[in-house]
Amino acid sequence: xxxxxxxxxxxxxxxxxxxxxxxxxxxxxxxxxxxxxxxxxxxxxxxxxxxxxxxxxxxxxxxxxxxxxxxxxxxxxxxx
Numbered sequence: 331x332x333x334x335x336x337x338x339x340x341x342x343x344x345x346x347x348x349x350x351x352x353x354x355x356x357x358x359x360x361x362x363x364x365x366x367x368x369x370x371x372x373x374x375x376x377x378x379x380x381x382x383x384x385x386x387x388x389x390x391x392x393x394x395x396x397x398x399x400x401x402x403x404x405x406x407x408x409x410x
Contacts, residue, residue, distance in 0.1 A: 334378070335392055343393065347400040 338360065345357035380386040 340392070343396055344400070347396055348404070351400060351404045 341360050348355045349357060377386065377388065381388065
């Protein structure tokens, strides 16, 4: 577990999870645009600084917990 997930990988994981749970859901291609001053330039969702500076210990992988989060999200949104 290195704590790094690319934005494209995360997009795919979320899309795949929604395809399994939401009837008729379609995954669109991600939209890429030029960077703005507020954008994160590093192409990875990265917790390395939290590990290095704060001593954070990574105990879960996103792949292992995303399904649980998506189940909750879909259930809550279905009630709206």
